[in-house]
Every structure is written in structure tokens, then in C-alpha cells.
Amino acid sequence: MNDAQLGLLxxxxxxVVFAIALRRMGALRxxxxxxxxxxxxxxxxxLFFTQ
Incomplete structure (x- = not known):
């Protein structure tokens, strides 16, 4: 596993967590x-599988 794949992980x-948090705060539908x-x-x- 290279550095780019680790960064993606x-x-x-x-x-994902940020999107969920924005949804809970009412900033996103x-x-x-x-x-x-x-x-x-x-x-x-x-990107992970083409690296």
C-alpha cells in the first residue's frame, strides 16, 4: 500500500463523518x-484501485 492509498483510507x-455532522446540524439536506x-x-x- 502506497502513501496515496493510505491518504485515501x-x-x-x-x-463521511463531516457530511453526517453537517446533516445533523441542519446545514445539509x-x-x-x-x-x-x-x-x-x-x-x-x-483512485484506490487505479493507484
Whole structure:
């Protein structure tokens, strides 16, 4: 596992937690939070497996 993959494994959960926190505070709608989580997971998966 290289440094880029390790960074993805660290950054993606932070993005997910941040989106959930914004949803709980009322700053994001549910659809926005779901879209943010889905996009970050999809991007992380593509980047992780193409590295």
C-alpha cells in the first residue's frame, strides 16, 4: 500500500463523518449528505484501485 492509498483510507472517513455532522446540524439536506458520501466513496474507490 502506497502513501496515496493510505491518504485515501484516512481522508474518506473524515469526509463521511463531516457530511453526517453537517446533516445533523441542519446545514445539509439528507439528499445532499447522501450525494456527498456516495461521491466521496466512489472517487476514493476509483483512485484506490487505479493507484
Amino acid at each position: 484516512v481522508a474518506t472517513p473524515i469526509i 439528507t439528499t445532499g449528505a447522501v450525494a456527498a458520501v456516495a461521491a466521496s466513496l466512489a472517487i476514493a474507490a476509483v
